[in-house]
Amino acid sequence: MAVRKIGVLTGGGDVPGLNSAIKEITEACWTENIKTVGIRRGWEGLTHLNMDDPQSRQRYLINLTRENTRTIDRTGGTCLHTSRTNPAKMKAVPDHLSASAFPKKETKTSVTYDMTSQVLKNVEALELDALISIGGDDTLSYSSILCAQGVRIIAIPKTMDNDVQHTEYCIGFATALTRAIDAIQRQRTTIGSHERIGVFRIFGRDAGHTALYTSYVTSIRCAIPEYKFNLDKMIDLLLEEKRDNPSGYSLVVLSEGAEWSGYHVREYGEPDAYGHRKKASVAEDFSDEVKKRTGEETTISDLTYDLRSGEAAFIDKLISCTFAHMAVESVIKNQSGLMTAVAHGCYAMMPIPDSKMGPRCVDVNSMYNTERYRPKYFKKAGLPVFLTRV
Numbered sequence: 001m002a003v004r005k006i007g008v009l010t011g012g013g014d015v016p017g018l019n020s021a022i023k024e025i026t027e028a029c030w031t032e033n034i035k036t037v038g039i040r041r042g043w044e045g046l047t048h049l050n051m052d053d054p055q056s057r058q059r060y061l062i063n064l065t066r067e068n069t070r071t072i073d074r075t076g077g078t079c080l081h082t083s084r085t086n087p088a089k090m091k092a093v094p095d096h097l098s099a100s101a102f103p104k105k106e107t108k109t110s111v112t113y114d115m116t117s118q119v120l121k122n123v124e125a126l127e128l129d130a131l132i133s134i135g136g137d138d139t140l141s142y143s144s145i146l147c148a149q150g151v152r153i154i155a156i157p158k159t160m161d162n163d164v165q166h167t168e169y170c171i172g173f174a175t176a177l178t179r180a181i182d183a184i185q186r187q188r189t190t191i192g193s194h195e196r197i198g199v200f201r202i203f204g205r206d207a208g209h210t211a212l213y214t215s216y217v218t219s220i221r222c223a224i225p226e227y228k229f230n231l232d233k234m235i236d237l238l239l240e241e242k243r244d245n246p247s248g249y250s251l252v253v254l255s256e257g258a259e260w261s262g263y264h265v266r267e268y269g270e271p272d273a274y275g276h277r278k279k280a281s282v283a284e285d286f287s288d289e290v291k292k293r294t295g296e297e298t299t300i301s302d303l304t305y306d307l308r309s310g311e312a313a314f315i316d317k318l319i320s321c322t323f324a325h326m327a328v329e330s331v332i333k334n335q336s337g338l339m340t341a342v343a344h345g346c347y348a349m350m351p352i353p354d355s356k357m358g359p360r361c362v363d364v365n366s367m368y369n370t371e372r373y374r375p376k377y378f379k380k381a382g383l384p385v386f387l388t389r390v
Helices: 018-033 044-048 054-061 116-125 137-148 173-193 209-218 231-244 282-294 316-333
Strands: 003-009 035-040 061-063 105-106 109-115 130-135 155-157 197-202 221-223 250-256 298-303 338-343 347-349
Touching: 003 044, 003 221, 018 035, 018 061, 018 130, 018 221, 018 316, 044 116, 116 137, 130 137, 130 316, 137 155, 137 338, 155 316, 173 197, 173 209, 173 250, 173 298, 173 316, 197 209, 197 282, 209 221, 209 250, 221 231, 231 250, 250 282, 282 298, 316 338, 316 347
Parallel strands: 003 035, 003 130, 130 155, 155 338, 197 250, 197 298, 221 250
Antiparallel strands: 035 061, 105 109, 338 347
């Protein structure tokens, strides 16, 4: 079947490289004489769009052209904007629709609606031959639902956590690492000037790739969600390192989901559309323990939202552009249910992962030194550039 029109959306958190992907999808489609419709605000665009309302169409739709995407890759974020909307679990139905039209699920604390039928209706009304969704685990999980409903869909993985199954790389990872490394190296001077222990908190709710790879090239300690460390041992290692350092300081980077034995990261606030609550700062809690047990001064730095701001680094631009053309090629081949990926160090098309698989986690045995709380550096010959295989 000839492809005449495709839709493109970005969901979940923004990362540098999204605009590069959007631009190159548009370019590839222009080359093949395919119309490209940008759907704004992720899955919300397909749940809230009212095709009978010109203002709604203006809010949620944009025709993507070579002209209006020409320079978007020079900035971070996503020109299509984004949201954390889960059409299968909507807390409220848009005003122009009746809640009674959608399956309802009630619990003791909430009521949600499955608006998949409305998404399918809008996909049909837009006359989309296919959809390209760009996102992390949550966005991709709903992509699988639509695929099962018969929508031709191709996914592109993005997340700074680099924890999507079936791929060794997700858009946003390299830029996040580059920014984290730069921040840590710059702060060495002030932490050293005051002879403190520097504690850095970084993205990584369920997987420790961002902390581990940051640690890998900065030669500092790290803690990851996949392994509960011993608090006394970690503090002793940091004190030993501080004593041995001519500048009198030491550093550690903690994933936001890292924990030590006997400690659980506290959560707060309402769950988002995918059931995630905000995590309290493990860096704050760890620093309190350091001060209480040793009297040492600490400096805490949260390496979070600054890592996803600004222009993408080279690796993210390269992979975003390549993923974009791979996605369009798959659409043209009438493929569906696939995701662009890096597998065994090579570009590949892989199945969109089943959400039941959970995040792709660090292989502790091969990647993490549980005695020294550092990455493992040996036995890397023959591995892909990102040191892991899917």
